[in-house]
Amino acid sequence: MAKDDLASFVAGLPKAELHVHHVGSASPRIVAELAARHEGRSPVPADPALLAEYFTFTDFAHFIEVYLSVVDLIRDAEDVRTLTYGVAQDLAAQQVRYAELTVTPYSSVNRGIPAEAFCEAIEDARREAEKELGLVLRWVFDIPGEAGLQSAEQTLRIALDQRPDGLISFGLGGPEIGVPRPQFKPYFDQARAAGLHSVPHAGETTGAQTVWDAIRELGAERIGHGIFAAQDPQLLAYLAEHAIPLEVCPTSNLRTRAVADLAEHPLAAIVAAGVPVSINSDDPPMFGTTLNNEYEVAARLLDLDTAGVAELARQGVRHSFATDQVKTALLAEIDTYTAGA
Ligand SMILES: O=c1[nH]cnc2c1ncn2[C@@H]1O[C@H](CO)[C@@H](O)[C@H]1O
Structure with missing residues (x-):
């Protein structure tokens, strides 16, 4: 199929996004707005060309350093509201109907935004996005691992x-x-006891043992990234047998240099082993990508036609924690779209 045909099919395809970070989704427009507001006090450039250069990462540690400098731009609840609704608009424009957004409340609360005001801001944006954009948003509250156990304690408390x-x-x-x-x-034990799902990152920058730990110690129901599971056939078999999906973000892995080249990306091996996957964008503007582009990349890596891409979108819906009602409606919408395409 011609590249343009697949791209336009993907662009119109109703989708779910299961692995995308809140601050990491700030568009250049929002970053520029915040950087200009805090000019002189931030290393983040407002100019789009300089920003693209600033978002070129030498390795994963450098990526996290840059990420946290953008987090520093979020100073008050109004910033949080603007950011969150802006992210929702960018998702909705790509025909995303349901998204689980990874939010790091610790980082904002630690920078002086009260937890209550932070939660109120994201909830306001969530309700408005559902009403105005037809996008159902849900939150993953994540621990920023580099900030240690006290950040875990605080993240749990806020949650x-x-x-x-x-x-x-x-x-x-x-x-x-x-x-x-x-x-x-x-x-994680306490969060799960309170009814929250467990979705830690693991196997993004280290090997299969980290994924085993996420499953055995943290009760992971889905794994963020998990690509290095591909090094361990027993782990792949376990993920397949227990239907634990990997949230795969191919361009992210390239841009953080977790993989040297897309040709070396293990997505095809993971899928061939029967492991469930969802396709996701992670931190799209920082990685110069979009969810739609990630579907196109996945189509190339997996050699898929439009029917195969539609099936990927269905998997994203099935592996989500959406209600049955949302899942049924979204799957029906994908069927209708596919039938008409
Ligand atoms: O690809 C990623 N892997 C791990 N963490 C990430 C990624 N993208 C964004 N974050 C974010 O990095 C911050 C510092 O821990 C957290 O806010 C986390 O959500």
Whole structure:
């Protein structure tokens, strides 16, 4: 199929997005607006060309350093509201109907935004997005691993004390090197006991053992990234047998240099092993991508036609924590779109 045909099919395809970070989704327009507001006090450039250069990462640690400099631009609840609704608009424009957005309340609360005001701001944006854009948003509250156990404690407290209506999952992000997963077990135990799903990052920058730890110690129901599971056939078999999906973000892995080249990306091996996957965008403007582009990349890696791409979109819906009602409606919408395409 011609590239343009597939691209236009993907662009119109109704989709779910399961792995996308809040601050990491700030469009150049929003970053420029915030950078201009805080000019002179931030290394983040407002000019789009300089910003693209600033978003060129030498490795994963450099990516996190840059990421946190953008987090520093979020100073008050109004910034949070603007950011969140802007992200919702960008998702809705790509025909995303349902998204689980990874939000790091610790970072904002630690920078002086009260937890209550933070949660109120994201909830306002969530309700407006559902009403105005037809986008159902849900939250993953993630621990920024590099900030240690006190950040885990605070993230859990914010989750349980505030318990915003849209909150459904508990996550763990940031670096894996030097941040072993098992130490976070007590926090995941409490979050799960309170009814939150477990969706830690693992196997993004370290090997299969980290993914095993996420499953055994943190009760992971889905794995953020998990691409290095491909190094362990037993782990792939386990993920397939227990239907634990990997949230795969191909361009992210390239841009953080977790993989050297897309040709070396293990997505095809993971799918061939029967492991469920969803296709996601992670931090799209920072990685110079979009969810639609990630579907096109996945189509190339998996050699899919439009029917195959539609099936990927269905998998994203099935692996989500959306209600049955949302899932049924979205799957029906994909069927209708596919039948008419
Ligand atoms: O690809 C990623 N892997 C891990 N963490 C990430 C990624 N993208 C954004 N974050 C974010 O990095 C911050 C510092 O821990 C967290 O806010 C996490 O959500």
